[in-house]
Amino acid sequence: MTAGHDDRHCAAPSPSALMEAEVLTNTEVAAGLWRLRLGMPQWSRSEPSPGQFVMVRVSDDGDPLLGRPFGIAGFWLHGPTAEMEIIFRVVGKGTGFMTRWSSGSPVRLLGPLGNGFPLPPLGSRCILVAGGVGLPPLLALARSLESGGRGGDVLLLYGEANRDRMLDLDTLPDLGVRFATCTEDGSCGREGLVTDLLAAAEIGEDSLVYACGPAPMMRAVHERVSGRCLDSFYSLESRMACGFGVCAGCAVEVREGDEWTYVRVCSEGPVFSGDLLTERSFRQA
Amino acid sequence: MTAGHDDRHCAAPSPSALMEAEVLTNTEVAAGLWRLRLGMPQWSRSEPSPGQFVMVRVSDDGDPLLGRPFGIAGFWLHGPTAEMEIIFRVVGKGTGFMTRWSSGSPVRLLGPLGNGFPLPPLGSRCILVAGGVGLPPLLALARSLESGGRGGDVLLLYGEANRDRMLDLDTLPDLGVRFATCTEDGSCGREGLVTDLLAAAEIGEDSLVYACGPAPMMRAVHERVSGRCLDSFYSLESRMACGFGVCAGCAVEVREGDEWTYVRVCSEGPVFSGDLLTERSFRQA
Amino acid sequence: MTGKNRKAVPDLTVDLGRGLVLKNPVMTASGTFGYGEEASAYLDLSELGAVVVKGISEEPRRGNPPPRVVETPAGMLNSIGLQNVGVKAFLAEKLPFLLDRGATVVVNVLGSTVEEYLRVTERLSTAPVIGGIEVNISCPNVKEGGVQFGMCPDMAAGLVASLRSATDLHLMVKLSPNSGDIPGMARAVEEAGADSVSLINTITGMDIDIRTRRPALGGVFGGLSGPAIRPVALRMVYEAFGAVRIPVVGIGGIADPEHAVKFIIAGSLAVQVGTAFFLDPLTPLRVIKGIEEYLSREGMLSLADARGSLVVGDPG
Amino acid sequence: MTGKNRKAVPDLTVDLGRGLVLKNPVMTASGTFGYGEEASAYLDLSELGAVVVKGISEEPRRGNPPPRVVETPAGMLNSIGLQNVGVKAFLAEKLPFLLDRGATVVVNVLGSTVEEYLRVTERLSTAPVIGGIEVNISCPNVKEGGVQFGMCPDMAAGLVASLRSATDLHLMVKLSPNSGDIPGMARAVEEAGADSVSLINTITGMDIDIRTRRPALGGVFGGLSGPAIRPVALRMVYEAFGAVRIPVVGIGGIADPEHAVKFIIAGSLAVQVGTAFFLDPLTPLRVIKGIEEYLSREGMLSLADARGSLVVGDPG
Numbered sequence A, B: 001m002t003a004g005h006d007d008r009h010c011a012a013p014s015p016s017a018l019m020e021a022e023v024l025t026n027t028e029v030a031a032g033l034w035r036l037r038l039g040m041p042q043w044s045r046s047e048p049s050p051g052q053f054v055m056v057r058v059s060d061d062g063d064p065l066l067g068r069p070f071g072i073a074g075f076w077l078h079g080p081t082a083e084m085e086i087i088f089r090v091v092g093k094g095t096g097f098m099t100r101w102s103s104g105s106p107v108r109l110l111g112p113l114g115n116g117f118p119l120p121p122l123g124s125r126c127i128l129v130a131g132g133v134g135l136p137p138l139l140a141l142a143r144s145l146e147s148g149g150r151g152g153d154v155l156l157l158y159g160e161a162n163r164d165r166m167l168d169l170d171t172l173p174d175l176g177v178r179f180a181t182c183t184e185d186g187s188c189g190r191e192g193l194v195t196d197l198l199a200a201a202e203i204g205e206d207s208l209v210y211a212c213g214p215a216p217m218m219r220a221v222h223e224r225v226s227g228r229c230l231d232s233f234y235s236l237e238s239r240m241a242c243g244f245g246v247c248a249g250c251a252v253e254v255r256e257g258d259e260w261t262y263v264r265v266c267s268e269g270p271v272f273s274g275d276l277l278t279e280r281s282f283r284q285a
Numbered sequence C, D: 001m002t003g004k005n006r007k008a009v010p011d012l013t014v015d016l017g018r019g020l021v022l023k024n025p026v027m028t029a030s031g032t033f034g035y036g037e038e039a040s041a042y043l044d045l046s047e048l049g050a051v052v053v054k055g056i057s058e059e060p061r062r063g064n065p066p067p068r069v070v071e072t073p074a075g076m077l078n079s080i081g082l083q084n085v086g087v088k089a090f091l092a093e094k095l096p097f098l099l100d101r102g103a104t105v106v107v108n109v110l111g112s113t114v115e116e117y118l119r120v121t122e123r124l125s126t127a128p129v130i131g132g133i134e135v136n137i138s139c140p141n142v143k144e145g146g147v148q149f150g151m152c153p154d155m156a157a158g159l160v161a162s163l164r165s166a167t168d169l170h171l172m173v174k175l176s177p178n179s180g181d182i183p184g185m186a187r188a189v190e191e192a193g194a195d196s197v198s199l200i201n202t203i204t205g206m207d208i209d210i211r212t213r214r215p216a217l218g219g220v221f222g223g224l225s226g227p228a229i230r231p232v233a234l235r236m237v238y239e240a241f242g243a244v245r246i247p248v249v250g251i252g253g254i255a256d257p258e259h260a261v262k263f264i265i266a267g268s269l270a271v272q273v274g275t276a277f278f279l280d281p282l283t284p285l286r287v288i289k290g291i292e293e294y295l296s297r298e299g300m301l302s303l304a305d306a307r308g309s310l311v312v313g314d315p316g
């Protein structure tokens, strides 16, 4: 039996751009929906703004190979250390693996990445429209507005398929904004889609709309609010290979004058102003 | 966010030939050497004989892809349930993964596979020569001879590089055979190679020699005892893809009359009589 | 399976032509199933679409020196070489067992010259109980200085034409991914009389042990198989499907029913399971059941409904 | 690094010929590093052997419709297409940044006709600060009905000969693994005047979504990269090394120093890191350090000692 494996033969030092984190807690907060709290002993970057995301390396063993993007749902800096919250839905291999993490598991990630939500001008009212697991970045935005003393201007709308899949917003004591929920089957909150909640909300020229969720939902929001509010912002999704702008894999179609072009969701986005977007921007990734 | 992953889209029933097991304990018993005890709720096959092995699926996720062969170090049947002991040294990716298993982890394996050690004729004396992690199948043999009332005929020789890497045989209360140990650096037992212990042992026409260990060690044993004992048996190693005879990947060269041929370690072996083997049979896999 | 309350059970039967009819589309791949003896300890051979046996040559061959296998990321390399018992022993010792177990048998045939292929095929044609012949054209042709038959459409077509005139058995020609031109190869062997094409064989690769600076395999080069090659195999199957009218049999990294379904959507009428058989001897049966489930769920009554159903074009 | 008690530090410098000298053998692969702007947030570009930028065409191109990437076992498929800013914007907006950061720049060039390649190359040759040109011959040639330059030795040689007469810059020709004949391709471009060959580009593959029965990629086909292709890349590098005298640059699934060392033992004088850069932007620096460590430990004073040192033959 020979000792030592080929792939470990070079005991090279290991420069890495990834940040080392440790799982604080990892809990299933609704059916298939997990809340992951990460502790970072050394936070060396600037504080993430709401809407930014991180690329999480699910495994160091090449399976799955690529990192997985997740919005930052919450972030707290305590001196040099930091705490980050991620809320993820189990949809495949990577998120399946992530459910096995428990307190103390090491996690490596790259970020914060991308451009977050532009903050609203004073005096404007914010409507945050979250479809399903589009909620996390909007939670970060709500928390940020609230801690900036603007909580009163915020209305968070949150829709899910049913009660089981829904994160109970009442369990988030630091949220402090008004919210309304709905489910497709009426098992919790109003029955219907989150766009129905939006239809019932007052949108005016002083309103800013922030949306994140499945592509069809965001398309519907875009259709409804375009031209009827001050501005609207959408956090888009796309398949990503790198997450930091070098592969051009995350392209999405946007307006460029009378023409169109591709931009990178990870670098030019993930948040885009509604003015840039067309129906084709909301194609399912 | 779409639910359901391509690879899970067919919710097919899952016939499998693998046996389901559960980790009872998994302990590092010496530096880089682990003792894994598996419980099997349903043992449906015949009792393994010493020298047989199992193919352990390290992961169900395709990384590492192939199963890993391990000798069965101990086996205890309790009605329909069974307990199996595996002793493994960490050498690479698969064995590295296996150190993460803990009580309750599910494990799947195929086996028992291959042909074990022929039992000695009554009245013969058995010398078991174990080099490093060649020990496990010889432990199974020693236990089997002992429980068959033949423990007195057995002398187990066990060599390792140093004390740290060595399994302390005194911790195995059910072993019940005479043994002698040596280390290359003299840190435990005699200083030297296990072949030095063998040279010091009495080998006669009533002796049967059983060997398992690194190829150079087995080659040295073969050279020393051929023609000087009743018979000698060697448990060979080879890279394996399937472990059950269908891939021809584990070929090893053996005598065939005046000629030579390739046989499969997993099916014709892993145990071969010394008469069949030549120097070339002991090439490093 | 025929209870009143059950949905219509999809028809899994596959007719590959010239007498090769499979009860379902899942075969075992050559070289990964031996001659069925060991496998029969785990599964009922008659439940398989067909058993494709290890490549058979005229005389027995020992194959390559060890090490013969090495793991790679999501795959493995093998350099088994052409180890086999030879056609005589196959007919006398191996075939009866397979037939006794009710297996549909496809014999993978190899040779170093057109003449060797011909002689093996003729011997096999005396055993009409054989379901068909899979022609392994990835073998080096000694007369052409070791160029593989499968690398050159003309050589492949010449070989197939010779075999066509020598046998009435189904001729499935197994294409090599190492050729740069799958559509061209597929068309060449179709015109020469092949009844079907199967693909892909392994992709040639190598690995190196950096401690010894030696090749990891005794044969230096090896064939890459397993999940790693699946995207390449799927592309080549799709290309072949677009190039010929004869049935296409998909091979390469199939480990789950979903993978088989992808190959069917890309144009395969049947598939073969190779490396994944090593991981669990019941993989082929799991794949069969999963294909049936998929067809039921999609409301399809037969494989033909799914085959080649890939939708290409702007989703709007 | 130069302390008294330390072993001699191996010389990592690599001279690829015609002015392309690298301070170490590790480059970034085209299309996986953008134009260096984003990467420079993580690493010092001057520490790299060279930066190979995304393929540049005459006019800007938008590239393929999304989805453009999909993960596969131990690899990924991409169908970015030929998205790039065009040679004019590259020279005006991208190159100055790279030079400012001290990068050695190799420009990957692509075109739809020989003339387009020529015009881009001529434009670039007016910027003598460029380290060299990597000719991406995996592009479809519109005049030849979409056949890739890289699939046919004659077409590739014709292209390279034209470029050779138009530039004094180092010409590295990037070979496609989809060609069935790597030695032939390598020899053809060497004779036509290439200064080095780099390989491999991605292997064409595809994936299918079985729910929608659509290709997983907007471009239908994609290029397979990452660890999955490493054994194939290693074999092709070894073949190319045996076929030509010009330097060979190894690419394909290099994620760790050990992998780079394998390519060097197989005959590479330098390597490129592609997909693994996505996983960690410091991968190239980790590979550089690990190569140095390996050489030290093996008592080698330069890369030349390790290069092509594969021992083939019976170990006895």
Ligand SMILES: Cc1cc2nc3c(=O)[nH]c(=O)nc-3n(C[C@H](O)[C@H](O)[C@H](O)COP(=O)(O)OP(=O)(O)OC[C@H]3O[C@@H](n4cnc5c(N)ncnc54)[C@H](O)[C@@H]3O)c2cc1C
Residues within 6 Å of the ligand: A053, A064, A068, A069, A070, A071, A072, A087, A088, A089, A090, A091, A092, A093, A094, A095, A096, A133, A136, A137, A236, A237, A238, A239, A240, A270, A285, B001, B002, B003, B004, B005, B006, D071
């Ligand atoms: C900027 C950004 C922020 C995100 N934030 C969150 C978040 O806060 N919480 C959360 O749960 N998820 C978030 N996602 C989605 C998340 O990245 C994917 O669900 C995750 O990568 C799936 O990994 P997996 O290995 O489990 O699934 P896979 O096995 O890779 O795929 C499972 C299924 O999901 C689809 N899929 C995979 N990746 C994507 C993707 N990027 N976009 C759309 N469909 C995809 C596949 O088509 C497949 O059907 C975000 C994505 C982006 C781009």
Ligand SMILES: Cc1cc2nc3c(=O)[nH]c(=O)nc-3n(C[C@H](O)[C@H](O)[C@H](O)COP(=O)(O)OP(=O)(O)OC[C@H]3O[C@@H](n4cnc5c(N)ncnc54)[C@H](O)[C@@H]3O)c2cc1C
Residues within 6 Å of the ligand: A001, A002, A003, A004, A005, A006, B053, B064, B068, B069, B070, B071, B072, B087, B088, B089, B090, B091, B092, B093, B094, B095, B096, B133, B136, B137, B236, B237, B238, B239, B240, B270, B285, C071
């Ligand atoms: C019949 C049989 C019984 C075995 N019994 C035991 C046992 O009881 N306890 C134990 O610790 N080990 C045993 N082994 C060896 C064990 O299978 C390997 O150590 C294990 O597969 C390594 O897996 P890995 O993923 O950790 O290493 P890898 O990452 O696959 O390889 C690590 C290193 O080990 C070498 N290697 C890998 N597999 C083998 C092999 N089969 N033979 C020789 N070298 C190899 C490789 O060249 C590499 O250098 C047995 C092997 C066989 C064939």
Ligand SMILES: Cc1cc2nc3c(=O)[nH]c(=O)nc-3n(C[C@H](O)[C@H](O)[C@H](O)COP(=O)(O)O)c2cc1C
Residues within 6 Å of the ligand: B247, B248, B249, C029, C030, C031, C032, C054, C055, C078, C080, C108, C136, C174, C200, C201, C202, C223, C224, C225, C226, C227, C229, C251, C252, C253, C254, C272, C273, C274, C275, C276
């Ligand atoms: C160990 C091994 C031996 C093989 N031997 C043969 C053979 O004799 N003839 C042949 O045509 N293909 C042979 N193959 C190729 C397989 O039949 C199959 O084409 C290839 O492995 C790809 O399928 P997979 O990824 O499902 O394994 C062999 C493959 C393996 C792994």
Ligand SMILES: Cc1cc2nc3c(=O)[nH]c(=O)nc-3n(C[C@H](O)[C@H](O)[C@H](O)COP(=O)(O)O)c2cc1C
Residues within 6 Å of the ligand: A247, A248, A249, D029, D030, D031, D032, D054, D055, D078, D080, D108, D136, D174, D200, D201, D202, D223, D224, D225, D226, D227, D229, D251, D252, D253, D254, D272, D273, D274, D275, D276
């Ligand atoms: C997203 C992506 C884009 C690529 N774009 C190019 C390109 O524009 N020109 C080129 O020659 N190669 C391109 N390649 C190929 C790589 O340069 C490299 O040859 C290949 O990915 C294999 O190396 P790897 O396995 O290390 O990624 C691209 C690869 C990827 C993954």
Ligand code: FES
Residues within 6 Å of the ligand: A239, A240, A241, A242, A243, A244, A245, A246, A247, A248, A249, A250, A251, A264, A265, A266, A267
């Ligand atoms: S994910 Fe690579 S550029 Fe956006």
Ligand code: FES
Residues within 6 Å of the ligand: B239, B240, B241, B242, B243, B244, B245, B246, B247, B248, B249, B250, B251, B264, B265, B266, B267
């Ligand atoms: S490991 Fe497959 S035949 Fe022995």
